[in-house]
Amino acid sequence: MNLTILGAGAWGTALAVVASARHATQLWARDADQAARMTLLRRNERYLDEIALPASLQITPDFDAAVAHARGGLLIIATPMAALAEMLQRVPADASGVLWLCKGFQEGTGWLGHEVARAVCPNARVGVLSGPSFAIEVARGRPTALVAASADAALCDESVAALHSDSLRIYTSSDPIGVEVGGAVKNVLAIATGIADGLQLGLNARAALVTRGLAEMTRLGVALGAQVETFMGLSGLGDLVLTATGDLSRNRKVGLLLAQGVPLPQILRELGHVAEGVYTAAMVQRRAGASGVEMPITDAVVDVLEGRITPVQAVEQLMGREARAEH
Secondary structure (H helix, E strand, O other): OEEEEEOOOHHHHHHHHHHOOOOEEEEEOOOHHHHHHHHHHOOEOOOEOOOOOOOOOEEEOOHHHHHHHOOOOEEEEOOOHHHHHHHHHHOOOOOOOEEEOOOOOOOOOOOOHHHHHHHHOOOOOEEEEEOOOOHHHHHOOOOEEEEEEOOOHHHHHHHHHHHOOOOEEEEEEOOHHHHHHHHHHHHHHHHHHHHHHHOOOOHHHHHHHHHHHHHHHHHHHHHOOOOHHHHHOHHHHHHHHHHHHOOOOHHHHHHHHHHOOOOHHHHHHHHOOOOHHHHHHHHHHHHHHHHOOOOHHHHHHHHHHOOOOOHHHHHHHHHOOOOOOOO
């Protein structure tokens, strides 16, 4: 099977490294200079410097050639959410199957990936690949489990055939809405958990945030049409635990630095990578409001990010809420 991965960031590069062991794989880089250096050095200095790129992995800045390579195979979009619509617009109508890796709500519209696809390419065979995964661990061949979700069951099966391996286990799901909600909201909750850890509130507080955050995520997902069971799976609880507690999490790091009093613009400059939760939080809040869903942790994160309250005040706001039944 021919595979093309559009986007040479850390996650796209990591998946390309794994896929190229079994399939003819091309990795498209928007920056021609970056593509040339990756080809010459067999490394992605910018995003995944410590991983050697296999000789079998082809790297190209030629978008049309990269897409043509995947004809009859699988196209995987590995750009941030902000570029998903552009990528889908550029994919030809006869593409055999398209997956995206990005997690979040589109800024402005508040759309999830499947909603972007419905507007841009309503007849395409599309789906999402998500789950608890740090790029560096995938690239190193550490055991990882992901879920491929689509309304097209055949596309899910093709995703398994393309990516399932000794180190990468691919489950399937017919609930792309739930998988996308989990992948988006967990980034916001990871900022909250980072704030709590940065304030040294303790392990009890972390456990409470993860648990109540999962409840928020589930409420929003069900309101948007997801299956409740999805949130106990890889893209829900699994990704939330990883992103909220893992030291490699960019969103958790944002929360840690906010708790230390570092201004958000400085955090984003120094991070060097996209922290989707920063851009997603307000969109999550907006979709929740439109659906009549209460999300107090998300509300507190938005208030901190937008400078209306301090991290300490956010904790006081959450702890001061009226007592109620858990379910």
